[in-house]
Amino acid sequence: MNIALTGSAGYIGSHVLAELVARGHEVTAAVRNDTEAESAAARGAAPVVVDLYDRPALVKVLSNTDGAVHLASPGDETSADLDTAVLDAAIEAFGASGKPFVQISGLWIYGDNTDIDEASPINAPAMVAWKEPIQRRLLSQTGMRGIVVVSSVAYGDAGGAIPGALLGSPRDDAGNLVMVGGGQQHWSNVHVADLAAFFRRVLEDRTARGTYVVGNGLNPTVSELTDAAAVAAGAPGATAGSDAEARSRFGDYFAQVLLLDQGTQASRARIELGWEPTHPGLIEEFRTGSYRQER
Secondary structure: OEEEEEOOOOHHHHHHHHHHHHOOOEEEEEEOOHHHHHHHHHOOOEEEEOOOOOHHHHHHHHHOOOEEEEOOOOOOOOHHHHHHHHHHHHHHHHOOOOOEEEEEEEHHHHOOEEEEOOOOOOOOOHHHOOHHHHHHHHHOOOOOEEEEEEEOEEEEOOEOHHHHHHHOOOEOOOOOEEOOOOOOOEOOEEEHHHHHHHHHHHHHOOOOOEEEEEOOOOOOEHHHHHHHHHHHHOOOOEEOOOHHHHHHHHOHHHHHHHOOOEEEOOHHHHHHHOOOOOOOOHHHHHHHOHHHHHO
């Protein structure tokens, strides 16, 4: 397949690019500039410099591919506008072709829930409330194969924003890392390489459509994660924080999602597509894997 990919320079996107190329697929990387084009080409993609808001130009790029994965995001108040613009172009380009269009989402849209599956009610905090209407519009399209991958916290290869936030936690007077909140909330997570493999599976399997919740099923607490992060960071241990400290550190919107208590078994991904995570969990990765090796 020839897959159009946005966000190939990002943390998840770079792993999806590597996974697709390694499995023999062609990747048309929609990039922002010549620097990103050079990087994408060096990693095996065919880069195209295109403004994702330029609908005719993006439609032309997408029309020459067999499907698309949209991972690019500015991560700010314009994120909804970008996702809408890319979806508009995909609807026009793919029409009634049945081609797959895969959009990433995040587990935070479900709010507090320690047993999340695809039928769980969406209870999105303010920071991610804009996602659901766009996802609903994608899944309502009958002409193309719309897929929403709802990802848990991505980690691995010493990267990821949330693992980075734990490693960079403030320290108390004894040097211990301060947890996000009291530490009893659970965070579902998934290794970025396992997540990339799932994106490949939904592209290849013509029966895949709709929403898929993805996580490795371990669902550790923030207390457990921060204790492990302390090992990677060279700290003596971890100590409980508070909701107020989390809001002060991250701001109200971000703290609200980090304080959510969440978990999933990702049963649909496992049963219907045969996906199984193969990498160590985040606790092990902190203690003995890439994060500690990086330090």
